[in-house]
Amino acid sequence: MLRDRLGRELKDIRISVTDRCNFRCFFCMPADGEVTFLHRKDLLTYEEIARVVRVLTPLGVRKARITGGEPLMRAHIENLIGMLAPVDGLRDIALTTNGYRLEEKVELLKTAGLNRLTVSLITLKPDRFKRMVGRNLSLEKVIRGIKSAKSMGLEPLKINTVVVRGANDDEILDIAEFCRENDLILRFIEFMDVGTLNGWNLDKVVPAREILSTLAKRYSFEELERKDSSETALRFRFRDTGQEFGIIASVTQPFCRGCSRLRLSADGKLFTCLFANDGFDVKELLRSGATDEELLSYIKDIWTEREDRYSELRFELRKDRGKRVEMFRVGG
Ligand code: SAM
Ligand code: SF4
Ligand code: SF4
Secondary structure, three states: OOEOOOOOEOOEEEEEOOOOOOOOOOOOOOOOOOOOOOOHHHOOOHHHHHHHHHHHHHHOOOEEEEEOOOHHHOOOHHHHHHHHOOOOOOOEEEEEEOOOOHHHHHHHHHHHOOOEEEEEOOOOOHHHHHHHHOOOOOHHHHHHHHHHHHHOOOOOEEEEEEEEOOOOHHHHHHHHHHHHHOOOEEEEEEOOOOOOOOOOOHHHEOOHHHHHHHHHOOOOEEEOOOOOOOOOOEEEEEOOOOOEEEEEOOOOOOOHHHOOEEEEOOOOEEEOOOOOOOOEEHHHHHHOOOOHHHHHHHHHHHHHOOOOOHHHHHHHHHHHOOOOOOHHHHOO
């Protein structure tokens, strides 16, 4: 078992497979933000990603989440899932998507061995959707993607909803109802100050307690116990249906103490925190002929030296931070 300086075990890897996206969500990669995308040669290949994961499992990693950017934009993403599925020790392969290409991909993903899926859904209003994602795209296609994943039996199916004041906070009840009707596990997410492009400020954050008091106007629910210390969401159960929902309150109730997650960016850098300035270049090592033992020792050192807890220190650290990695690069 590998522990960092604050005693946290390494359990999960988040893999960003591309920094590209067909959406330009204003809270992540705004349409007017200046973004230079990676060249193909700079992306880790699926073989390289699978090798990193094979090195990570003896160190304790049990879960891998594929994300981005938009992971379904990378060609044949199901091939990566197929390569991860047989990795010894890896128990869970999950993927987070904006859902736009889900309908055409879901069967391939499932057949390749995907265990869990999360789809982001930020509004149920078609015109608002176009504004929020910064593109003239159809919300209906995302909804169809969610329904086809459900009908393929990809369970549990989770929905991520970032809540931003003045943008979609008036839809908390409607999105909750949609998830109840369609038997989806909803996670509301507080708007975070990731990257430097999204114009974050504290006034735009709808705190977990406010989300809960809005939900309490219509529903009765109770809080559930944490399954384990690395759980990021506060979890609740609707009393009438027994369905679960959660809130990821990383701004108002940070959970750094249980953070067991390493992140691998699309260009092969390891990040020990979502809010890091820079990562550790594992691609360089992979492409210069390092052995598995060398890779393992490099990653071991990175984790054992780790002491990140940005969300706990947010208000002290924010003022001295200029450079900061974007979420679509490091993987949300
Ligand atoms: N493109 C995929 C998607 O949107 O689901 C995967 C990558 S996205 C960066 C991963 C998750 O991060 C999504 O659920 C997204 O809503 C969330 N996210 C993006 N920007 C955020 C922000 N500023 N604060 C909180 N969550 C954010
Ligand atoms: Fe793309 Fe996901 Fe970021 Fe939206 S949140 S811009 S879908 S990567
Ligand atoms: Fe983990 Fe960094 Fe988020 Fe804290 S701020 S929970 S250390 S990723």
